[in-house]
Amino acid sequence: MSHGPSAPAHAHGHGGEAAPYVPVFTEGSARRRELDDLISRYPSRRAALLPALWMVQQDRGWISEDAMREVGEQLDCTAAYVKGVVTFYTMYHQHPVGRHFIQVCTTSPCLCAGADDVVKAFLEHTGCKELGLTSPDGKYTVIEVECLGACGFATPVQINEDYVECVTPEKVPGLLAALGD
Ligand code: FES
Missing domain, CATH: 3.40.30.10 (Glutaredoxin)
Incomplete structure:
Protein backbone atom coordinates (compact mmCIF):
# COMPACT_ATOMS: atom_id res chain seq x y z
CA MET A 1 0.00 0.00 0.00
CA SER A 2 3.01 2.25 -0.05
CA HIS A 3 2.86 2.84 -3.78
CA GLY A 4 2.20 6.43 -4.65
CA PRO A 5 -0.11 7.93 -7.21
CA SER A 6 1.31 10.25 -9.79
CA ALA A 7 -0.85 13.13 -8.62
CA PRO A 8 0.97 16.44 -8.88
CA ALA A 9 0.97 18.69 -5.85
CA HIS A 10 -0.90 21.39 -7.74
CA ALA A 11 -3.85 19.12 -8.51
CA HIS A 12 -7.13 20.77 -7.74
CA GLY A 13 -10.85 20.22 -8.07
CA HIS A 14 -14.09 20.67 -6.18
CA GLY A 15 -14.32 21.44 -2.49
CA GLY A 16 -11.32 23.70 -1.92
CA GLU A 17 -10.93 25.30 1.48
CA ALA A 18 -10.98 29.04 0.87
CA ALA A 19 -13.47 29.43 3.74
CA PRO A 20 -12.38 29.04 7.37
CA TYR A 21 -11.96 25.43 8.37
CA VAL A 22 -15.03 23.85 9.94
CA PRO A 23 -14.07 20.99 12.26
CA VAL A 24 -15.42 17.51 11.57
CA PHE A 25 -15.51 16.29 15.17
CA THR A 26 -17.38 19.12 16.86
CA GLU A 27 -18.61 18.60 20.39
CA GLY A 28 -21.95 16.76 20.38
CA SER A 29 -21.82 15.86 16.66
CA ALA A 30 -22.57 12.39 15.34
CA ARG A 31 -19.00 12.13 14.05
CA ARG A 32 -17.63 12.99 17.49
CA ARG A 33 -19.78 10.31 19.09
CA GLU A 34 -18.63 7.84 16.45
CA LEU A 35 -14.99 8.73 17.07
CA ASP A 36 -15.36 8.54 20.87
CA ASP A 37 -16.96 5.12 20.51
CA LEU A 38 -14.07 3.95 18.34
CA ILE A 39 -11.45 5.32 20.71
CA SER A 40 -13.07 3.45 23.59
CA ARG A 41 -12.32 0.19 21.80
CA TYR A 42 -8.60 0.84 21.34
CA PRO A 43 -5.77 0.82 23.88
CA SER A 44 -4.74 4.37 22.95
CA ARG A 45 -6.39 7.34 21.25
CA ARG A 46 -3.91 7.38 18.38
CA ALA A 47 -4.79 3.80 17.50
CA ALA A 48 -8.03 5.19 16.03
CA LEU A 49 -6.09 7.28 13.52
CA LEU A 50 -6.87 5.36 10.32
CA PRO A 51 -10.66 5.25 10.81
CA ALA A 52 -10.66 8.87 12.01
CA LEU A 53 -8.96 9.94 8.78
CA TRP A 54 -11.41 7.87 6.80
CA MET A 55 -14.31 9.70 8.47
CA VAL A 56 -12.77 13.03 7.49
CA GLN A 57 -12.37 11.92 3.90
CA GLN A 58 -15.92 10.58 3.72
CA ASP A 59 -17.28 13.91 4.94
CA ARG A 60 -14.94 16.31 3.13
CA GLY A 61 -13.69 14.34 0.14
CA TRP A 62 -10.05 14.89 1.10
CA ILE A 63 -7.81 15.53 4.12
CA SER A 64 -6.50 19.06 4.42
CA GLU A 65 -3.69 20.27 6.64
CA ASP A 66 -6.34 21.77 8.94
CA ALA A 67 -8.08 18.42 9.13
CA MET A 68 -4.77 16.73 9.96
CA ARG A 69 -4.32 19.19 12.81
CA GLU A 70 -7.84 18.54 14.07
CA VAL A 71 -7.38 14.78 13.98
CA GLY A 72 -4.05 15.14 15.77
CA GLU A 73 -5.70 17.18 18.53
CA GLN A 74 -8.46 14.60 18.88
CA LEU A 75 -6.06 11.69 19.07
CA ASP A 76 -3.20 13.19 21.07
CA CYS A 77 -0.63 13.14 18.31
CA THR A 78 1.09 15.84 16.29
CA ALA A 79 -0.09 17.07 12.92
CA ALA A 80 3.25 15.87 11.53
CA TYR A 81 2.54 12.35 12.74
CA VAL A 82 -0.90 12.46 11.14
CA LYS A 83 0.59 13.78 7.90
CA GLY A 84 3.10 10.95 7.87
CA VAL A 85 0.22 8.48 7.88
CA VAL A 86 -1.85 10.40 5.32
CA THR A 87 1.06 10.60 2.89
CA PHE A 88 1.91 6.91 3.29
CA TYR A 89 -1.44 5.55 2.14
CA THR A 90 -2.63 6.33 -1.38
CA MET A 91 -6.22 5.84 -0.24
CA TYR A 92 -6.09 9.18 1.55
CA HIS A 93 -6.39 12.26 -0.64
CA GLN A 94 -4.20 15.25 0.18
CA HIS A 95 -6.02 17.52 -2.22
CA PRO A 96 -9.57 17.68 -3.57
CA VAL A 97 -10.39 14.99 -6.10
CA GLY A 98 -13.29 14.29 -8.42
CA ARG A 99 -16.39 12.50 -7.19
S1 FES B 1 0.53 -5.53 -12.34
FE1 FES B 1 -0.70 -6.46 -10.84
S2 FES B 1 -2.64 -5.65 -11.22
FE2 FES B 1 -1.43 -4.65 -12.70
Missing part, protein backbone atom coordinates in the same frame (compact mmCIF):
# COMPACT_ATOMS: atom_id res chain seq x y z
CA HIS A 100 -15.15 9.46 -9.10
CA PHE A 101 -11.56 8.66 -8.24
CA ILE A 102 -10.12 6.39 -10.90
CA GLN A 103 -6.95 4.39 -10.29
CA VAL A 104 -5.42 2.51 -13.20
CA CYS A 105 -2.70 -0.10 -12.64
CA THR A 106 0.28 0.66 -14.85
CA THR A 107 2.80 -1.74 -13.37
CA SER A 108 4.77 -3.77 -15.94
CA PRO A 109 2.43 -6.77 -16.45
CA CYS A 110 -0.53 -4.46 -17.03
CA LEU A 111 1.55 -2.11 -19.16
CA CYS A 112 2.43 -5.03 -21.43
CA ALA A 113 -1.28 -5.75 -21.73
CA GLY A 114 -2.11 -2.18 -22.80
CA ALA A 115 -2.67 -0.24 -19.57
CA ASP A 116 -1.23 2.90 -21.18
CA ASP A 117 -4.05 2.93 -23.70
CA VAL A 118 -6.58 2.49 -20.89
CA VAL A 119 -5.12 5.52 -19.12
CA LYS A 120 -5.30 7.56 -22.32
CA ALA A 121 -8.93 6.55 -22.84
CA PHE A 122 -9.85 7.61 -19.30
CA LEU A 123 -8.14 10.96 -19.73
CA GLU A 124 -9.82 11.52 -23.08
CA HIS A 125 -13.33 10.56 -21.98
CA THR A 126 -13.27 12.25 -18.58
CA GLY A 127 -11.89 15.55 -19.81
CA CYS A 128 -9.03 15.38 -17.29
CA LYS A 129 -6.11 17.31 -18.74
CA GLU A 130 -3.53 15.10 -17.13
CA LEU A 131 -3.06 12.48 -14.47
CA GLY A 132 -3.90 13.77 -11.01
CA LEU A 133 -5.88 16.77 -12.25
CA THR A 134 -9.64 16.84 -11.74
CA SER A 135 -11.94 17.28 -14.73
CA PRO A 136 -13.48 20.76 -15.11
CA ASP A 137 -16.90 19.42 -14.08
CA GLY A 138 -15.44 18.07 -10.83
CA LYS A 139 -16.54 14.55 -11.63
CA TYR A 140 -13.31 12.68 -12.25
CA THR A 141 -9.70 12.36 -11.19
CA VAL A 142 -7.52 9.73 -12.87
CA ILE A 143 -4.23 8.47 -11.47
CA GLU A 144 -1.81 5.65 -12.15
CA VAL A 145 -1.08 3.20 -9.36
CA GLU A 146 1.15 0.23 -8.80
CA CYS A 147 -0.11 -3.36 -8.83
CA LEU A 148 -3.76 -3.63 -7.81
CA GLY A 149 -3.38 -7.36 -7.20
CA ALA A 150 -5.30 -8.47 -10.27
CA CYS A 151 -2.40 -9.04 -12.66
CA GLY A 152 -4.20 -11.89 -14.44
CA PHE A 153 -7.07 -9.60 -15.32
CA ALA A 154 -5.33 -6.68 -17.00
CA THR A 155 -6.10 -3.95 -16.98
CA PRO A 156 -7.66 -3.61 -13.53
CA VAL A 157 -9.06 -0.25 -12.50
CA GLN A 158 -10.30 0.87 -9.11
CA ILE A 159 -13.11 3.42 -9.22
CA ASN A 160 -13.83 4.76 -5.75
CA GLU A 161 -14.22 1.54 -3.73
CA ASP A 162 -15.04 -0.76 -6.66
CA TYR A 163 -12.70 -2.91 -8.73
CA VAL A 164 -13.24 -3.42 -12.44
CA GLU A 165 -11.10 -6.03 -14.19
CA CYS A 166 -10.15 -6.56 -17.84
CA VAL A 167 -10.71 -2.91 -18.76
CA THR A 168 -9.89 -2.01 -22.36
CA PRO A 169 -10.04 1.42 -24.00
CA GLU A 170 -13.26 0.42 -25.72
CA LYS A 171 -14.96 -0.26 -22.38
CA VAL A 172 -14.10 3.11 -20.86
CA PRO A 173 -17.05 5.19 -22.18
CA GLY A 174 -19.55 2.61 -20.92
CA LEU A 175 -17.88 2.41 -17.53
CA LEU A 176 -18.01 6.18 -17.13
CA ALA A 177 -21.63 6.36 -18.22
CA ALA A 178 -22.54 3.76 -15.59
CA LEU A 179 -21.04 5.91 -12.85
CA GLY A 180 -23.63 8.65 -13.24
CA ASP A 181 -22.97 11.97 -11.57
Whole structure:
Protein backbone atom coordinates (compact mmCIF):
# COMPACT_ATOMS: atom_id res chain seq x y z
CA MET A 1 0.00 0.00 0.00
CA SER A 2 3.01 2.25 -0.05
CA HIS A 3 2.86 2.84 -3.78
CA GLY A 4 2.20 6.43 -4.65
CA PRO A 5 -0.11 7.93 -7.21
CA SER A 6 1.31 10.25 -9.79
CA ALA A 7 -0.85 13.13 -8.62
CA PRO A 8 0.97 16.44 -8.88
CA ALA A 9 0.97 18.69 -5.85
CA HIS A 10 -0.90 21.39 -7.74
CA ALA A 11 -3.85 19.12 -8.51
CA HIS A 12 -7.13 20.77 -7.74
CA GLY A 13 -10.85 20.22 -8.07
CA HIS A 14 -14.09 20.67 -6.18
CA GLY A 15 -14.32 21.44 -2.49
CA GLY A 16 -11.32 23.70 -1.92
CA GLU A 17 -10.93 25.30 1.48
CA ALA A 18 -10.98 29.04 0.87
CA ALA A 19 -13.47 29.43 3.74
CA PRO A 20 -12.38 29.04 7.37
CA TYR A 21 -11.96 25.43 8.37
CA VAL A 22 -15.03 23.85 9.94
CA PRO A 23 -14.07 20.99 12.26
CA VAL A 24 -15.42 17.51 11.57
CA PHE A 25 -15.51 16.29 15.17
CA THR A 26 -17.38 19.12 16.86
CA GLU A 27 -18.61 18.60 20.39
CA GLY A 28 -21.95 16.76 20.38
CA SER A 29 -21.82 15.86 16.66
CA ALA A 30 -22.57 12.39 15.34
CA ARG A 31 -19.00 12.13 14.05
CA ARG A 32 -17.63 12.99 17.49
CA ARG A 33 -19.78 10.31 19.09
CA GLU A 34 -18.63 7.84 16.45
CA LEU A 35 -14.99 8.73 17.07
CA ASP A 36 -15.36 8.54 20.87
CA ASP A 37 -16.96 5.12 20.51
CA LEU A 38 -14.07 3.95 18.34
CA ILE A 39 -11.45 5.32 20.71
CA SER A 40 -13.07 3.45 23.59
CA ARG A 41 -12.32 0.19 21.80
CA TYR A 42 -8.60 0.84 21.34
CA PRO A 43 -5.77 0.82 23.88
CA SER A 44 -4.74 4.37 22.95
CA ARG A 45 -6.39 7.34 21.25
CA ARG A 46 -3.91 7.38 18.38
CA ALA A 47 -4.79 3.80 17.50
CA ALA A 48 -8.03 5.19 16.03
CA LEU A 49 -6.09 7.28 13.52
CA LEU A 50 -6.87 5.36 10.32
CA PRO A 51 -10.66 5.25 10.81
CA ALA A 52 -10.66 8.87 12.01
CA LEU A 53 -8.96 9.94 8.78
CA TRP A 54 -11.41 7.87 6.80
CA MET A 55 -14.31 9.70 8.47
CA VAL A 56 -12.77 13.03 7.49
CA GLN A 57 -12.37 11.92 3.90
CA GLN A 58 -15.92 10.58 3.72
CA ASP A 59 -17.28 13.91 4.94
CA ARG A 60 -14.94 16.31 3.13
CA GLY A 61 -13.69 14.34 0.14
CA TRP A 62 -10.05 14.89 1.10
CA ILE A 63 -7.81 15.53 4.12
CA SER A 64 -6.50 19.06 4.42
CA GLU A 65 -3.69 20.27 6.64
CA ASP A 66 -6.34 21.77 8.94
CA ALA A 67 -8.08 18.42 9.13
CA MET A 68 -4.77 16.73 9.96
CA ARG A 69 -4.32 19.19 12.81
CA GLU A 70 -7.84 18.54 14.07
CA VAL A 71 -7.38 14.78 13.98
CA GLY A 72 -4.05 15.14 15.77
CA GLU A 73 -5.70 17.18 18.53
CA GLN A 74 -8.46 14.60 18.88
CA LEU A 75 -6.06 11.69 19.07
CA ASP A 76 -3.20 13.19 21.07
CA CYS A 77 -0.63 13.14 18.31
CA THR A 78 1.09 15.84 16.29
CA ALA A 79 -0.09 17.07 12.92
CA ALA A 80 3.25 15.87 11.53
CA TYR A 81 2.54 12.35 12.74
CA VAL A 82 -0.90 12.46 11.14
CA LYS A 83 0.59 13.78 7.90
CA GLY A 84 3.10 10.95 7.87
CA VAL A 85 0.22 8.48 7.88
CA VAL A 86 -1.85 10.40 5.32
CA THR A 87 1.06 10.60 2.89
CA PHE A 88 1.91 6.91 3.29
CA TYR A 89 -1.44 5.55 2.14
CA THR A 90 -2.63 6.33 -1.38
CA MET A 91 -6.22 5.84 -0.24
CA TYR A 92 -6.09 9.18 1.55
CA HIS A 93 -6.39 12.26 -0.64
CA GLN A 94 -4.20 15.25 0.18
CA HIS A 95 -6.02 17.52 -2.22
CA PRO A 96 -9.57 17.68 -3.57
CA VAL A 97 -10.39 14.99 -6.10
CA GLY A 98 -13.29 14.29 -8.42
CA ARG A 99 -16.39 12.50 -7.19
CA HIS A 100 -15.15 9.46 -9.10
CA PHE A 101 -11.56 8.66 -8.24
CA ILE A 102 -10.12 6.39 -10.90
CA GLN A 103 -6.95 4.39 -10.29
CA VAL A 104 -5.42 2.51 -13.20
CA CYS A 105 -2.70 -0.10 -12.64
CA THR A 106 0.28 0.66 -14.85
CA THR A 107 2.80 -1.74 -13.37
CA SER A 108 4.77 -3.77 -15.94
CA PRO A 109 2.43 -6.77 -16.45
CA CYS A 110 -0.53 -4.46 -17.03
CA LEU A 111 1.55 -2.11 -19.16
CA CYS A 112 2.43 -5.03 -21.43
CA ALA A 113 -1.28 -5.75 -21.73
CA GLY A 114 -2.11 -2.18 -22.80
CA ALA A 115 -2.67 -0.24 -19.57
CA ASP A 116 -1.23 2.90 -21.18
CA ASP A 117 -4.05 2.93 -23.70
CA VAL A 118 -6.58 2.49 -20.89
CA VAL A 119 -5.12 5.52 -19.12
CA LYS A 120 -5.30 7.56 -22.32
CA ALA A 121 -8.93 6.55 -22.84
CA PHE A 122 -9.85 7.61 -19.30
CA LEU A 123 -8.14 10.96 -19.73
CA GLU A 124 -9.82 11.52 -23.08
CA HIS A 125 -13.33 10.56 -21.98
CA THR A 126 -13.27 12.25 -18.58
CA GLY A 127 -11.89 15.55 -19.81
CA CYS A 128 -9.03 15.38 -17.29
CA LYS A 129 -6.11 17.31 -18.74
CA GLU A 130 -3.53 15.10 -17.13
CA LEU A 131 -3.06 12.48 -14.47
CA GLY A 132 -3.90 13.77 -11.01
CA LEU A 133 -5.88 16.77 -12.25
CA THR A 134 -9.64 16.84 -11.74
CA SER A 135 -11.94 17.28 -14.73
CA PRO A 136 -13.48 20.76 -15.11
CA ASP A 137 -16.90 19.42 -14.08
CA GLY A 138 -15.44 18.07 -10.83
CA LYS A 139 -16.54 14.55 -11.63
CA TYR A 140 -13.31 12.68 -12.25
CA THR A 141 -9.70 12.36 -11.19
CA VAL A 142 -7.52 9.73 -12.87
CA ILE A 143 -4.23 8.47 -11.47
CA GLU A 144 -1.81 5.65 -12.15
CA VAL A 145 -1.08 3.20 -9.36
CA GLU A 146 1.15 0.23 -8.80
CA CYS A 147 -0.11 -3.36 -8.83
CA LEU A 148 -3.76 -3.63 -7.81
CA GLY A 149 -3.38 -7.36 -7.20
CA ALA A 150 -5.30 -8.47 -10.27
CA CYS A 151 -2.40 -9.04 -12.66
CA GLY A 152 -4.20 -11.89 -14.44
CA PHE A 153 -7.07 -9.60 -15.32
CA ALA A 154 -5.33 -6.68 -17.00
CA THR A 155 -6.10 -3.95 -16.98
CA PRO A 156 -7.66 -3.61 -13.53
CA VAL A 157 -9.06 -0.25 -12.50
CA GLN A 158 -10.30 0.87 -9.11
CA ILE A 159 -13.11 3.42 -9.22
CA ASN A 160 -13.83 4.76 -5.75
CA GLU A 161 -14.22 1.54 -3.73
CA ASP A 162 -15.04 -0.76 -6.66
CA TYR A 163 -12.70 -2.91 -8.73
CA VAL A 164 -13.24 -3.42 -12.44
CA GLU A 165 -11.10 -6.03 -14.19
CA CYS A 166 -10.15 -6.56 -17.84
CA VAL A 167 -10.71 -2.91 -18.76
CA THR A 168 -9.89 -2.01 -22.36
CA PRO A 169 -10.04 1.42 -24.00
CA GLU A 170 -13.26 0.42 -25.72
CA LYS A 171 -14.96 -0.26 -22.38
CA VAL A 172 -14.10 3.11 -20.86
CA PRO A 173 -17.05 5.19 -22.18
CA GLY A 174 -19.55 2.61 -20.92
CA LEU A 175 -17.88 2.41 -17.53
CA LEU A 176 -18.01 6.18 -17.13
CA ALA A 177 -21.63 6.36 -18.22
CA ALA A 178 -22.54 3.76 -15.59
CA LEU A 179 -21.04 5.91 -12.85
CA GLY A 180 -23.63 8.65 -13.24
CA ASP A 181 -22.97 11.97 -11.57
S1 FES B 1 0.53 -5.53 -12.34
FE1 FES B 1 -1.43 -4.65 -12.70
S2 FES B 1 -2.64 -5.65 -11.22
FE2 FES B 1 -0.70 -6.46 -10.84
